[in-house]
Structures are given as C-alpha cells and as structure tokens.
Amino acid sequence: MSMGKREHTLIPKPRSAFILVRCSRCNAERIVYSHSTRGIRCRQCNSLLVENTGGRAVIHAVEVNRFS
Numbered sequence: 001m002s003m004g005k006r007e008h009t010l011i012p013k014p015r016s017a018f019i020l021v022r023c024s025r026c027n028a029e030r031i032v033y034s035h036s037t038r039g040i041r042c043r044q045c046n047s048l049l050v051e052n053t054g055g056r057a058v059i060h061a062v063e064v065n066r067f068s
C-alpha cells in the first residue's frame with residue numbers, strides 16, 4: 001500500500017469523523033480525526049490522545065464533541 005498525497009476530499013466517509021477531544025491529563029482540547037493513521041499526542045503534555053492499532057484509531061482522550 002502506498003501512501004500518496006492526501007486526497008482533497010471535502011466530505012469524509014460516513015463512519016469517519018472529526019472529534020473534539022480533551023486531554024485527560026491537562027484538559028487541553030484539540031480536534032482529531034477518528035480514522036487517523038498516525039498516533040496523535042497532546043500538544044501541551046505530550047500524552048497519547050489517539051493511538052493507531054493496525055488501521056483502527058483508538059481514542060484515549062475524553063470525547064467532547066463529534067463532527068460527522
């Protein structure tokens with residue numbers, strides 16, 4: 001599988017969503033993509049917010065809001 005340029009898709013696939021999460025450690029909020037292929041860390045305390053486990057993103061932070 002090749003990882004090319006990001007597609008400029010305006011409408012995400014139905015099951016994917018952008019999620020506003022709050023870091024459970026420092027309460028910093030940020031928007032993450034539910035189907036992120038990379039782990040996402042908190043910008044403030046560097047704790048792991050989203051972990052990618054073989055194509056499926058696992059959210060460790062508190063889910064505040066979901067934009068689907």
Ligand SMILES: [Zn+2]
Pocket residue numbers: 023024025026027028042043044045046047
């Ligand atoms: Zn944090």
